[in-house]
Each structure stands twice: as structure tokens, then as C-alpha cells.
Amino acid sequence: MRTFVSAVAVVLCFLLSALAVPAIWLDRNVVQEDGFVALAAPLGQDAEFQQRLAAAAVGTIDTRAIPDALAGLVKPVLEAAAGSLTGLPGYPAAWEETLRKSHRLSFAGSAAVPAEPDSPSSLTLDVAPLVGLATEELARTTGLPLTAPEQTLVNVGEPEQRQLVEKVTAYAPLGYSLAIGAGIAFALALVSARRRWSVVFAVGLAALALAGLWSAGSQLARDAVVGAASGNGLSDMFKDAFVAAASTSFQSWVGGAAITGAVLVAAALVIRIASPGRRPSTR
Known part of the structure; x- marks a missing residue:
């Protein structure tokens, strides 16, 4: 039963994290005024x-x-x-x-x-x-x-x-609650697991998988937005430059997730090697 609860908690942590990170990035870099200005300011230097x-x-x-x-x-x-x-x-x-x-x-x-x-x-x-x-x-x-x-x-x-702007504005602030939920699910998985190193290992692999999914999704979204020309040269130039800046910014978060995942996987393997489990006693 403990193993089942731990597995469900890991899956829940994965799903919540998949939604939380993009939402938090959107809130900090698009919805919040200071983040938007910091992201778009370099466009004025082109x-x-x-x-x-x-x-x-x-x-x-x-x-x-x-x-x-x-x-x-x-x-x-x-x-x-x-x-x-x-x-x-x-x-x-x-x-x-x-x-x-x-x-x-x-x-x-x-x-x-x-x-x-x-x-x-x-x-x-x-x-x-x-x-x-x-x-x-x-x-x-x-x-x-x-x-x-x-x-x-x-x-x-x-x-x-x-309508898309309104949806982003409503969705982005939810990222913090989703992140808290992911943290609680991770803690529950650790507490209920029989082998905690396996939880750390699974979460590390999940972080690596999420980094790949976020990277691919970001590229698809960028291509879709850039490919939709409005016919206004100034508008298209701003849109393309802003999307490129946003993609670069989000990729830095993706890189952080990949590094975190790799560290967790390595830590889990070290824990497993250092604590191989109880060996049968010999006389």
C-alpha cells in the first residue's frame, strides 16, 4: 500500500509540476509588468x-x-x-x-x-x-x-x-498553488516510500522528461506564433522579436529543470550505493 501511495504521489508531482513551471514563468515574465518590461526592453536596441x-x-x-x-x-x-x-x-x-x-x-x-x-x-x-x-x-x-x-x-x-491573453492572465497566477501542490506530493511520496532513493530517482527522471517536453512545446509555440503573419511589418517584427526573447528566457528555466533532474538522479544513485539495504547476517 505504501508503494502504491508513493507511486501515485510521484505521478501527481509530475503532473502538477508540468503545469506549474510554465504558469509561473508566464506570470513573472508576461503578466507582471516589471517582468514584461525586462523581457521586451532589449527589443528597443534592435x-x-x-x-x-x-x-x-x-x-x-x-x-x-x-x-x-x-x-x-x-x-x-x-x-x-x-x-x-x-x-x-x-x-x-x-x-x-x-x-x-x-x-x-x-x-x-x-x-x-x-x-x-x-x-x-x-x-x-x-x-x-x-x-x-x-x-x-x-x-x-x-x-x-x-x-x-x-x-x-x-x-x-x-x-x-x-481571448488568449485573458486565459493567460487567469492561468498564470495559479502556478504558485500548483507548485505548492507538487511539493506536497513530493513530500508525501518520500514519507510513504519504502525506498526513498527510488522516489528521488523517479522525480529526477520526471524532471528530465519535463525539460524535454517543455523544450519541444516551447519550440512548437514559437513556430506557430512566428508563422502567423499579420501583414503589418512593425507588428510582425515586434511579435517575432518578443517571441524569440520569451523562448530564450523560458529555455533557461528548462535548462534549470534539466540540471535539477540530473542532480536528483545522481543523488539517488549515490544514496542507493551508500545504503544498499540490509544484508543477511553471517556466522
């Missing part, structure tokens, strides 16, 4: 992405207040502003604020998203901080009375992916 993002931001500047006689003169100034935007001292802070505003817009719930027919999508970038930076620089260099908008949205993904 030269090609910077150029397209700057052009998109400058292209949204409202020039209706500019007299028609000056419109032809302002166009080259706008193009120059797009090229120099990423070199401005305020660009890093504006990019970070863009990510924070975008995260709040996409993950704060549907109530926070403007009710527009072509909105929302799985992720909506609010590039207003970058537009504000460009507007400020343009107003400074031309002396024109330009006002930056409070919100400038760039949709990333497809509108139906909003």
Missing part, C-alpha cells in the same frame, strides 16, 4: 526595429496645425526626426514607458481597452511616449505649436487573440 518604430511614431504626429505654406518644409524635418529619434537622450525612458503603458493596456482587462471596431488585439502597443518625444523635438527645432496625443495605438497580433 536597429531595424528602432527605425521602423520611430518612423511609425513620427508618422502619427498631428500636423494639421501647420500652415499649408509650411507643409512642404515640415516633411523633411519629420523624416529627419524619425531618423534621430532613437539617438535622443530621452529615448530609453520613452521606450520603457511605451512598454509599461502597452502592458497596462493589454493586460489590465478589456475594460481598459478603448471600444474601437478594429481593436483590441493580443498586444496593443501605445507608442504615445515616443510620439511625445518626437513632437517635443520637432517643436523645439521648428518652433511650431505641436501637441502630442495622450494615446497612440499600434495593434500587434489578431483581434481574436484577446
Whole structure:
């Protein structure tokens, strides 16, 4: 009976861990604002992405207040502003604020998203901080009375992916409870086992198996997302770069799981060799 209980507890630990680790990763790196910003911040250092993002931001500047006689003169100034935007001292802070505003817009719930027919999508970038930076620089260099908008949205993904975001937001926080459950199942397996080294060995093998499953699943998810082109060059570039960064981040967790599994397997073998069991007494 003890062996049966221990085996069931090991299986339960395996299943709970399989769900807990991806959920915790999602919560820390996607659902939580600081984790999302840390994961996506390096995207702003990509030269090609910077150029397209700057052009998109400058292209949204409202020039209706500019007299028609000056419109032809302002166009080259706008193009120059797009090229120099990423070199401005305020660009890093504006990019970070863009990510924070975008995260709040996409993950704060549907109530926070403007009710527009072509909105929302799985992720909506609010590039207003970058537009504000460009507007400020343009107003400074031309002396024109330009006002930056409070919100400038760039949709990333497809509108139906909003449901996926909502599911991720609901699922991710459950990872901590699942992890606690996995720990309790592991403890139960140890307590009820006749040979505890076998439990450690089985859990180590399970960790190695999970590392393989998570790695394969991560690659499949990455290929599926990257393969779904939206037709918007800027959106696809952000999506592809973000998915690549997310995959790399999660692979580091997978590597940690594989190392943990290997250590547990090695520890179990050492325990087994050091404690081979009771030998029959000899006279």
C-alpha cells in the first residue's frame, strides 16, 4: 500500500509540476509588468526595429496645425526626426514607458481597452511616449505649436487573440498553488516510500522528461506564433522579436529543470550505493 501511495504521489508531482513551471514563468515574465518590461526592453536596441518604430511614431504626429505654406518644409524635418529619434537622450525612458503603458493596456482587462471596431488585439502597443518625444523635438527645432496625443495605438497580433491573453492572465497566477501542490506530493511520496532513493530517482527522471517536453512545446509555440503573419511589418517584427526573447528566457528555466533532474538522479544513485539495504547476517 505504501508503494502504491508513493507511486501515485510521484505521478501527481509530475503532473502538477508540468503545469506549474510554465504558469509561473508566464506570470513573472508576461503578466507582471516589471517582468514584461525586462523581457521586451532589449527589443528597443534592435536597429531595424528602432527605425521602423520611430518612423511609425513620427508618422502619427498631428500636423494639421501647420500652415499649408509650411507643409512642404515640415516633411523633411519629420523624416529627419524619425531618423534621430532613437539617438535622443530621452529615448530609453520613452521606450520603457511605451512598454509599461502597452502592458497596462493589454493586460489590465478589456475594460481598459478603448471600444474601437478594429481593436483590441493580443498586444496593443501605445507608442504615445515616443510620439511625445518626437513632437517635443520637432517643436523645439521648428518652433511650431505641436501637441502630442495622450494615446497612440499600434495593434500587434489578431483581434481574436484577446481571448488568449485573458486565459493567460487567469492561468498564470495559479502556478504558485500548483507548485505548492507538487511539493506536497513530493513530500508525501518520500514519507510513504519504502525506498526513498527510488522516489528521488523517479522525480529526477520526471524532471528530465519535463525539460524535454517543455523544450519541444516551447519550440512548437514559437513556430506557430512566428508563422502567423499579420501583414503589418512593425507588428510582425515586434511579435517575432518578443517571441524569440520569451523562448530564450523560458529555455533557461528548462535548462534549470534539466540540471535539477540530473542532480536528483545522481543523488539517488549515490544514496542507493551508500545504503544498499540490509544484508543477511553471517556466522
